[in-house]
Amino acid sequence: MGAKWGMVIYNCISAAEILLALVCISRVVYLEPGMSGRRNKILFAVAFLVPTLFVQICPGMSKDIFSAFPVCFFAVYMVIVRREKRIRGIFLTVPVLGFLMGIVSVFYAVPYTLTGKYPSEGGWLYAVDALFWIAVLIIYWKRDETVHLLRLDEPYRRLGKWERNFLHAAGGFLFVIGAMLMAVTQTGISGTAARVITGFGSLASVFLEMSVVILVWQGNQKDYYQYMTTIGEHYLQAELRHFRAYQERETRVRKMRHDMKNHYAVLSVLAGEGKNNEIRDYLAQLGEELARSEVGIQCGNDIADAILNEKNRRAGELGAVMEVEGRLPQDCGVEMLDICTIFSNALDNALEYLEHSELEEKWIRVKIAGQGNMWLFRFENPVQGDEKILAAGTTRKGDADWHGFGIMNMERAAEKYMGHIERNVSEGVFTLEAALFTTKQDPFATK
Secondary structure: OHHHHHHHHHHHHHHHHHHHHHHHHHHHOOOOOOOOOHHHHHHHHHHHHHHHHHHHHOOOOOHHHHHHHHHHHHHHHHHHHOOOOHHHHHHOHHHHHHHHHHHHHHHHHHHHHHHOOOOOOOHHHHHHHHHHHHHHHHHHHOHHHHHHHOOOOOOOOOOOHHHHHHHHHHHHHHHHHHHHHHHHHHOOOOHHHHHHHHHHHHHHHHHHHHHHHHHHHHHHHHHHHHHHHHHHHHHHHHHHHHHHHHHHHHHHHHHHHHOHHHHHHHHHHHHHOOOHHHHHHHHHHHHHHHHHOOOOOOOOOHHHHHHHHHHHHHHHHOOOEEEEEOOOOOOOOOOHHHHHHHHHHHHHHHHHHHHOOOOOOOEEEEEEEEEOOEEEEEEEEEOOOOOOOOOOOOOOOOOOOOOOOHHHHHHHHHHOOOOEEEEEEEOOEEEEEEEEEOOOOOOOOOO
16 A cells, blocks of 8 residues: 555656646746746646546546646646737647657667667666756755846747747657657667667757757847846936936036125115015026026935936926935945836836826826835826726837836846835826835834
């Protein structure tokens, strides 16, 4: 009885191994999204393991059904995690399974090529399984480094049409090669010919698998550096505009200080002559000059100030009013590029909507709040009617290949700080909230 249950548990672990391998291949090769939330992952794992265990212990159940479980559940997984084109995700099962078969077949074909015998069902399989789970544990332990190394944390990255077609062809080819390598000894050809076929087939599989990984990784690297260049340019331009505006304000202030004696003399003369109307006009002109010399929006953070003032200028051109509440210290624990990503994308989206809307009142509210180690950034703007919130990665613009990544980039920035992005529409107001957790506490928060 103990041996039977041991085999049942081993078979369930093997099935989970296949499913996990398929998921990893879809993430690394096809850059498909992963399942979010610990609760969802646990529910999916339970939904997979329960019927898998049932098939194992229920007498009379076909083992073919059990073998198909990982593949079927992977198809379901693709439908769940995809934000769009969910049905197409089912058809990815074949090429992804091909990549897995190409890897597995090599573990069988190489020993056969060298010895003329397939590895035994015992020690060899256990060794391969042990290596797989050791690799899984290492990758999970170093998951952040692994994800960043493979650039899987860059949501703006999308496979091009030619890349996807190449992967489909490669996966299909590996599916055929894998099936051939596993069945070559059943074809009735001589042992020498079979070993030659398995040898060349193994080399072809390894070469193709490595080529695919390198191709995708290089594409990820290219898009990553292009993205960082764009963000860096945006950041530097915002800082430059902010610095120039600051210089202009400082120049006007110094000029006013230099002219204060003259203003005092003029006002004294007018007062002595009893010209009250002229005094009021003169003071009104001075007030306008002082208003132009105001320092603008200041929340305490240079990059946030630069972006807020730049977007406030653009809002003024659209006839919109921007209100900013709260303070953000310079050393808040959030990197400048991430502040730039969140503030720029949130405000750009709000301004773009207001620009193309027919609202009578146009405004943007920005609230910055700190509570302990958490920072909350809230952006609000009015909307028309029951405006629908688009999914991250989608856009109303015609060029979907180059737009629609703003929210995804914000989510990526928030996830770095174990945070999240929430969007909702209520009573004609769109709200975007970014919650971030850092190691720095808010020095402006009330004790």
